[in-house]
Amino acid sequence: MGYKAKELTEEMLVKREERARKRRLQAAKKAEESKNQTIERLTKTSKAKVKTLRERKAKAGALPTVCYRNAASGITVSFPPGAALPLLSSIVTAPPPPTPCGVSGCPNLKRYSCSRTGVPLCSLDCYKKNLLLQQAAA
Numbered sequence: 001m002g003y004k005a006k007e008l009t010e011e012m013l014v015k016r017e018e019r020a021r022k023r024r025l026q027a028a029k030k031a032e033e034s035k036n037q038t039i040e041r042l043t044k045t046s047k048a049k050v051k052t053l054r055e056r057k058a059k060a061g062a063l064p065t066v067c068y069r070n071a072a073s074g075i076t077v078s079f080p081p082g083a084a085l086p087l088l089s090s091i092v093t094a095p096p097p098p099t100p101c102g103v104s105g106c107p108n109l110k111r112y113s114c115s116r117t118g119v120p121l122c123s124l125d126c127y128k129k130n131l132l133l134q135q136a137a138a
């Protein structure tokens with residue numbers, strides 16, 4: 001650089017300075033453009049995302065929704081008006097009708113079945129009676 005520096009005239013220095021300035025400007029301009037493009041891309045993406053989310057929310061709002069609330073005042077499950085309860089029929093099953101004791105003359109209800117005969121029984125007394133009856137019948 002030593003001998004070249006001597007050859008440089010003031011005009012050359014000015015020109016070189018000018019070129020460097022232009023280059024810097026152009027680089028800055030490019031950087032700015034790329035920055036803007038990035039920003040635009042990002043904002044476009046987020047806008048699209050927001051739009052999609054909004055559309056999804058709107059769709060969910062249009063659909064009948066079952067709402068479950070667990071609050072201090074109590075637990076509630078709200079169904080949209082007019083919606084059937086598909087759960088109820090499967091959950092609520094009528095309890096089996098009570099079976100009376102199998103020993104004739106006994107007014108009690110069945111509590112267990114005889115392990116030998118399978119006859120519904122209410123107590124140990126009826127168990128014995130039933131066995132006696134079975135033996136008598138046999």
Ligand SMILES: [Zn+2]
Binds near residue numbers: 102103107122123126
């Ligand atoms: Zn009985």
